[in-house]
Amino acid sequence: xxxxxxxxxxxxxxxxxxxxxxxxxxxxxxxxxxxxxxxxxxxxxxxxxxxxxxxxxxxxxxxxxxxxxxxxxxxxxxxxxxxxxxxxxxxxxxxxxxxxxxxxxxxxxxxxxxxxxxxxxxxxxxxxxxxxxxxxxxxxxxxxxxxxxxxxxxxxxxxxxxxxxxxxxxxxxxxxxxxxxxxxxxxxxxxxxxxxxxxxxxxxxxxxxxxxxxxxxxxxxxxxxxxxxxxxxxxxxxxxxxxxxxxxxxxxxxxxxxxxxxxxxxxxxxxxxxxxxxxxxxxxxxxxxxxxxxxxxxxxxxxxxxxxxxxxxxxxxxxxxxxxxxxxxxxxxxxxxx
Numbered sequence: 001x002x003x004x005x006x007x008x009x010x011x012x013x014x015x016x017x018x019x020x021x022x023x024x025x026x027x028x029x030x031x032x033x034x035x036x037x038x039x040x041x042x043x044x045x046x047x048x049x050x051x052x053x054x055x056x057x058x059x060x061x062x063x064x065x066x067x068x069x070x071x072x073x074x075x076x077x078x079x080x081x082x083x084x085x086x087x088x089x090x091x092x093x094x095x096x097x098x099x100x101x102x103x104x105x106x107x108x109x110x111x112x113x114x115x116x117x118x119x120x121x122x123x124x125x126x127x128x129x130x131x132x133x134x135x136x137x138x139x140x141x142x143x144x145x146x147x148x149x150x151x152x153x154x155x156x157x158x159x160x161x162x163x164x165x166x167x168x169x170x171x172x173x174x175x176x177x178x179x180x181x182x183x184x185x186x187x188x189x190x191x192x193x194x195x196x197x198x199x200x201x202x203x204x205x206x207x208x209x210x211x212x213x214x215x216x217x218x219x220x221x222x223x224x225x226x227x228x229x230x231x232x233x234x235x236x237x238x239x240x241x242x243x244x245x246x247x248x249x250x251x252x253x254x255x256x257x258x259x260x261x262x263x264x265x266x267x268x269x270x271x272x273x274x275x276x277x278x279x280x281x282x283x284x285x286x287x288x289x290x291x292x293x294x295x296x297x298x299x300x301x302x303x304x305x306x307x308x309x310x311x312x313x314x315x316x317x318x319x320x321x322x323x324x325x326x327x328x329x330x331x332x333x334x335x336x337x338x
Contacts, residue, residue, distance in 0.1 A: 027241045027299035032337065035296070037330050038068025038105075038304040040260060042114045043089060044077075045309045049272055049317075056312045057093060061100050064324070064331050069097055070105040070157070070259070070304055072112040073143045074119045075136070082123045082135075085142060098152040105194060105259075105304075106147060108140045109159035109181055110170070113260070113306075115270075117160070117168025133177050137184050148189040155213060157194040157259075158182050163207050164198045175206070182210055196259045200233055204243060208251035215259025216240070217306075218298070220291060221282035222266040230267075230281040237297035244299065258300050262291065263307030263323065271310065283310075285322045292330075293337065 041060060046053035060066055071093055079085055097104055110118045124132050140158075147153050158181050165173045185193055192212035197204050199216040208214040218240070224231045244256055265271040265283040295303055311323035329335035 027245065029297060029299055030301050032296055032335075033333070034301060036068065036302045037066075037327075038070065038302065039064075039066050039308045040070040040113050040304055040306055041093070041308060042072060043093070044074065045114050046312075048270065049309055049313045051309065051313060051316070054092075056309060057096065059312060060308055061096060061102065064308075064328050066331050067100075067102050068105075068302070068304065069102050070107065070113070071097075072107045072114070072119075074112055075110060075124075075139050076119045076121045078143065079121055079139055082121070087146065094147065094150060094152060098150065102152060103154045104150075104152050105155045105157050106143070106153055107157040107160060108143050108185070109157075109162075110136055111160045111162060111168065113160055115168070116170075118170035120171075129171070132171070133174075133180075136177075137180065140181060140184055141188060144185055144188040148191075153191065155192050155194050156185050156189065157196065157215070158185055159195075161196050161198055161202070161217065163202050179210070192254060194257075194259065199240065199243075199258075200235070204247040205250045208247050208253050208256075211251070211253040213255045213257060214247075214251070214253040215257050215304075216300075217260040218258045218295065218303075219260075219262040219266065220294065221262070221287060223268045223282065225268070237294055237299075240298040240300070255302075256300060257302040257304070258295070258298075259304050260306045261295065261303045263288065263305045263327070264310035272313070283307075285326075288323060288326065289337075292335075 039060060041057060043053040046056045071090065073090055077089060078087065094104065107113065110120050112119050120132070124135050127135065144156065159178060161167070162173060162178050182193060194213045194215050195207045195211035196215040196217070197207040199218045204214065204216065219233065221230065221232050223229070262283070265274070265279040265281070267274045267278055267282065271279050305327065307323070308327070311327055314320040314322070315324040326335065
């Protein structure tokens with residue numbers, strides 16, 4: 001009899017866990033035609049690839065026809081000289097995007113997309129922590145004040161994956177200072193604030209609690225320094241659905257988006273210095289198409305691709321137009337699943 005009682009409890013436990021998993025994994029799944037795509041653009045990355053960044057930018061707008069774009073207000077470019085701001089490059093990008101009715105996310109803060117992650121002016125790197133933080137808030141204030149009257153700017157992103165503490169060449173993370181940055185932006189403008197976090201390596205909850213819009217990254221194939229090897233994350237789309245639903249218990253941002261969707265290789269060095277064989281470890285046309293199948297089951301609607309500079313480089317330098325042409329179909333709503 002005792003065995004049957006335990007069997008009953010085990011059976012009910014299994015059923016209970018299954019029901020909990022079912023509830024946590026449930027979410028609305030968008031049709032492929034409902035998905036919305038954007039891009040992250042970096043003039044720094046374009047130049048690192050030996051490209052004319054303005055050519056990449058204009059091709060992205062006019063050939064791909066992108067309508068959602070994330071741009072970085074790189075502090076080390078805007079204020080390389082402590083006493084002088086240089087807005088020319090960012091002004092040009094915003095002006096060109098505005099001509100084409102593109103909606104923009106502007107990233108402010110010490111940490112912004114692309115290596116070395118934290119883009120701090122040389123003069124600020126040698127300052128005391130208090131002075132550097134004060135200078136950061138001043139630069140944020142100047143940036144928000146300059147662009148808050150631009151209709152094309154829809155969102156401010158404050159820092160990039162701030163809770164991913166051990167990635168990049170960055171100062172020690174201070175969540176209290178992050179809160180000061182967010183408060184500074186809110187005091188200057190009412191647009192929604194995006195806070196981002198790693199899709200695979202973070203819990204989301206601390207970031208989502210601070211966000212009007214929460215943005216996750218989404219990578220499937222990377223190079224791990226910890227394991228000293230290329231890895232494929234052994235997770236399916238349900239991982240992101242469950243994680244989102246759990247985080248939503250503790251935080252209720254207005255929306256959940258994918259702010260960084262892998263569309264380029266991730267190697268142990270910059271991908272342009274790797275062999276084709278090494279690049280193929282983490283990105284190939286087959287992997288790109290597989291990513292498109294994967295994201296349709298994650299329950300997210302909006303995806304900002306990461307890799308437009310790679311697509312352009314592949315097309316113009318390596319005579320491989322696959323990524324560019326496939327993305328073009330996505331943005332122009334003519335893509336058919338392979």
